Amino acid sequence: MTPPQTAELASTSTDWPATDMMVDSATTASASISAVDRAVDIAGDADRAVLARELSIVVPTFNESANVAELTRRLGEALRGIAWELVYVDDDSPDHTAEAVRQLAQNDARVRVIQRIGRRGLSSACVEGVLATSAPFVAVMDADLQHDERLLPAMLQTLRRGGLDIAIGSRYVDGGQIGEWDEQRATISRLATRVSHAVVPAALKDPMSGFFMIRREAFMDRVHSLSALGFKILVDLFASGTQPLRFIELPYAFRARHAGQSKLDSHVAWDYGMLLIDKLIGRWIPARFVSFGLIGSAGVIVHMAVLAALFKPGLVSFQLGQALAAAVAMVFNFFVNNLLTYRDQRLRGARLLRGLASFMLVCSVGAVANVGVAQFLFSHEQGWVPAALIGIVVAAVWNFATSSFYTWGRRSG
Numbered sequence: 001m002t003p004p005q006t007a008e009l010a011s012t013s014t015d016w017p018a019t020d021m022m023v024d025s026a027t028t029a030s031a032s033i034s035a036v037d038r039a040v041d042i043a044g045d046a047d048r049a050v051l052a053r054e055l056s057i058v059v060p061t062f063n064e065s066a067n068v069a070e071l072t073r074r075l076g077e078a079l080r081g082i083a084w085e086l087v088y089v090d091d092d093s094p095d096h097t098a099e100a101v102r103q104l105a106q107n108d109a110r111v112r113v114i115q116r117i118g119r120r121g122l123s124s125a126c127v128e129g130v131l132a133t134s135a136p137f138v139a140v141m142d143a144d145l146q147h148d149e150r151l152l153p154a155m156l157q158t159l160r161r162g163g164l165d166i167a168i169g170s171r172y173v174d175g176g177q178i179g180e181w182d183e184q185r186a187t188i189s190r191l192a193t194r195v196s197h198a199v200v201p202a203a204l205k206d207p208m209s210g211f212f213m214i215r216r217e218a219f220m221d222r223v224h225s226l227s228a229l230g231f232k233i234l235v236d237l238f239a240s241g242t243q244p245l246r247f248i249e250l251p252y253a254f255r256a257r258h259a260g261q262s263k264l265d266s267h268v269a270w271d272y273g274m275l276l277i278d279k280l281i282g283r284w285i286p287a288r289f290v291s292f293g294l295i296g297s298a299g300v301i302v303h304m305a306v307l308a309a310l311f312k313p314g315l316v317s318f319q320l321g322q323a324l325a326a327a328v329a330m331v332f333n334f335f336v337n338n339l340l341t342y343r344d345q346r347l348r349g350a351r352l353l354r355g356l357a358s359f360m361l362v363c364s365v366g367a368v369a370n371v372g373v374a375q376f377l378f379s380h381e382q383g384w385v386p387a388a389l390i391g392i393v394v395a396a397v398w399n400f401a402t403s404s405f406y407t408w409g410r411r412s413g
């Protein structure tokens with residue numbers, strides 16, 4: 001404690017009379033306490049000032065351990081004079097990206113990581129990253145250095161001036177470049193852009209961009225209506241909410257990936273389709289149900305093919321053939337749904353087998369319900385076609401609702 005120390009110093013350093021010393025040490029002690037208080041206050045203010053970031057940067061990562069140090073360094077350079085924080089949202093990458101970020105965070109308190117386990121998805125990672133930060137402006141960018149971090153100060157400057165909600169790094173306005181893309185990738189991107197205009201304003205030149213800065217309030221206004229499906233968070237943002245986003249596109253040159261590999265695969269196209277469907281009709285029918293239904297229809301074809309292969313040549317009775325075909329179709333449906341409908345929380349390993357068992361159980365109940373409902377309607381003077389179709393719809397809704405809960409562990413679509 002301070003007072004005894006001061007008294008001790010005073011008593012050793014002077015030969016003042018005892019009473020004086022008492023008074024003196026008391027004054028010194030109180031003086032030094034208030035000095036300490038003041039110092040703590042000042043330090044506290046300084047800390048708080050540092051903590052009050054103006055800009056949060058959210059970077060989704062999957063297997064980007066070789067890029068995070070370089071990106072962090074470049075951001076530090078590009079953002080001199082700006083109070084920023086950086087959050088990586090990593091989906092438990094096997095290359096230990098999260099661990100690499102934690103090491104960086106040991107040297108820089110502005111950096112941190114959110115590590116999600118058993119989850120996948122670029123958009124949902126961005127949403128969760130934004131929600132974990134607090135600055136009035138939030139930027140989203142990739143970890144692979146394809147997005148030019150030197151554009152960030154200009155984006156911030158534009159938003160600070162007011163009147164706009166979002167500044168987008170764009171490859172398709174004057175001065176922008178798509179970089180070293182092959183013709184096929186460029187065509188796909190152009191096609192995806194054209195299709196997106198069903199849900200985003202046509203004036204937006206680069207809705208596929210994953211590089212932008214948004215005012216927090218504008219984000220929070222629409223966060224509850226985001227689909228957070230797949231790769232295209234910007235399309236999602238533009239197609240959600242009641243107020244249109246006031247935007248500007250700033251040109252930049254899309255660079256080559258620094259290290260590692262792109263995560264863009266053919267499933268991304270399915271996710272994109274689901275996002276568009278969700279934006280168009282999701283209010284009435286969940287996109288996952290559409291996905292489930294489409295795969296279910298493919299399952300019917302599988303069923304008929306198996307039945308034809310077994311029953312027609314007389315290998316099995318109709319009843320056995322029908323039962324085997326139903327089982328094969330269920331297995332087919334389970335794996336394809338796991339791959340596409342529930343890509344963001346795909347079951348693997350032991351959970352895969354448990355999931356298959358619960359899915360087959362759920363669908364068996366669905367099949368019984370299907371036959372029961374159809375039979376009931378048919379015996380009540382309904383035509384055989386509507387009776388059968390309603391039976392199928394009832395079973396599909398049951399299968400979807402129950403398996404989304406028991407098999408893939410979701411509470412809602």
Ligand code: GDD
Nearest residue numbers: 060061062091120121122125142143208209210262263264
């Ligand atoms: N957390 C998380 N989860 N991050 C992911 C996931 C995921 O499932 N999949 C990809 N990412 C991260 C990557 O690690 C990278 O930082 C960023 O998201 C973009 O992924 P890339 O694999 O580099 O995608 P790309 O280069 O094909 O796509 C880019 O170009 C598009 C424009 O055509 C991205 O910038 C897109 O956002 C952009 O729309």
Ligand code: MN
Nearest residue numbers: 142144146257
């Ligand atoms: Mn990339």
